[in-house]
Amino acid sequence: MGAPKPALGYPSRTAAVLGMRQQGLSTRQIANALGIKNKTVSALELGSSRPRREPAPSTMLGRTVVIPTDVLDALGPHAARRCISVNSLARLIVATVVDDNMIDAVLDDADTFADVEAAA
Incomplete structure (x- = not known):
């Protein structure tokens, strides 16, 4: 897929089809406006409602991290509310913590490292 x-x-033909459909335009009107066939309008519209598959692990360009099942289960409702997979939510959480430099705040273990540094 390109x-x-x-x-x-x-941003895309699919977004255009969905936007024009919300405006009440017919398939023929949408096809004419975009310069595509009626069947392409239908295909773009139907394709937008299909669930997206997770990218294959090799396309994630990362290393594997094993997360306990009970933790993944606890993330389930939060992922569902965001309409994303549990794995996507876990990646998003880790990336956000790292990007916003919140590791120490999240772990709340600064006192442990202060004691180690003071002893050294």
Whole structure:
């Protein structure tokens, strides 16, 4: 699948189809506006409602981290509310903690390291 093709001010043809459909335009009107066939409009619309698969591990360009099942289960409701997978939520949490330099705040173990540094 190629990169999204911007169309009529929308970031992709799919976004354009969905946006014009919300405006009440017919399949034929949308097809004419985008310069595509009616069946392409239908395919883009149907494709937008399909659940997306997680990228294969090799495409994640990272190392494997094993997270206990009970932790993943606890993340389940939070992932569902965000309409993302549990694995995506776990990656998002870790990336956010690292990007916002919140590791010490999250772990709240600064006193332990202060004692070690003082002893050295």
